[in-house]
Amino acid sequence: MRWKAVLASAVVSSSIALAGCGLGVDSHEEFQASIRGGASCSELFDQRSNFSDKGILDKIDADLADIGCDDPDSERTDR
Numbered sequence: 001m002r003w004k005a006v007l008a009s010a011v012v013s014s015s016i017a018l019a020g021c022g023l024g025v026d027s028h029e030e031f032q033a034s035i036r037g038g039a040s041c042s043e044l045f046d047q048r049s050n051f052s053d054k055g056i057l058d059k060i061d062a063d064l065a066d067i068g069c070d071d072p073d074s075e076r077t078d079r
Helices: 002-020 028-036 041-048 054-066
Strands: none
Touching: 028 041, 028 054, 041 054
16 A cells, blocks of 8 residues: 555646646747847747737747847847
């Protein structure tokens, strides 16, 4: 019976940990952190697809233009 309790505890702990980890970027601040972290244009455009709010998209587009990311195949010019 003890191994069942240990297994159940591990499953619950893993589920909680995974729920806390976002699979994508969901705020402009997190997007900017990706830029600071050196993400490629391709990665940044993938992250951009997580957003639908026009105001945030305008900020993201300005960020992308500032670093030379015109499209996913571009090379960053800020490095």
